[in-house]
Amino acid sequence: MSGLEDLYREIILDHYRNPRNQGELEVPPAVMAEGFNPLCGDEIKVHIQVDDGVIVDIKFDGQGCSISQSSASMMTTAITGKTLEEVEGIIYSFKQLMSIHEKSLEGGSETVGSSTTGLGDLQALQGVVKFPVRIKCATLGWNTLEQCFEELDEN
Template identity: 45%
Template sequence: MSFNNLDTLYRQVIMDHYKNPRNKGILEEDGSLTINMNNPTCGDRIQLTMKVEDGKVSDAKFEGEGCSISMSSASMMTQAIKGRTVEDAIKLSKIFSDMMLGKEYDEEDLDLGDIEALQGVAKFPARIKCATLAWKAMEKGLNEDSQ
């Protein structure tokens, strides 16, 4: 597949998650974690709610507003972490962070799925914070929960 076709495909995946977000909403269950974060630079904001049971992220939802990058990244992230162990969710976040910084990452370690569509964001340093907002919220919530 040519680079232009791949770029177009990635844009389509990002826009699909933006227009049809997965896991949009708030978990109202007792014991769910709630993390609020924002990016004051561009105004993106997110409220992430997660349910952790037996060391696994059993559910995750988000609410918020922002650009297509931040909202599609939140959609992809919630899809990717549901059913994973806390350890794997944090590991996936580190891989995502490395991808955003243009660093080498081990694709074999964990399947990134739609998340790979965001790798082009690394070319636009001002947009990296948009893409990582939901991921930072997830890490913060899981790290605080484990203490």
């Protein structure tokens, strides 16, 4: 069961059972985006409140598996209080974490580099890449966050 243990780390199950920052924010002033995983029907809503280029509040809500929900929960704790620029960096690192492992699984020599070391708890999600179908679960909240940024740009 080593693959499974790797996928379902304790911290992931903890965020799944006790999601942080669950809920909604008032729009406006907050912006909201909705994400869907058409494969499994998971749905997520992400609300962010940005003041002076800093994410001062974030909430997520929805239904989904342990991977999508815990990833969204960990995302909220990782980006609260960060500038938009810092968040872009975290998103980039997280997506690197997902794709670098994909490459190393395919026989490449790349390993997790320094670009992903600042992810903290999020590193626990690296087991996901051994289960390619679940990468979409792990990135659902993140893609929805990026949609929030597009909303911000439009406003």
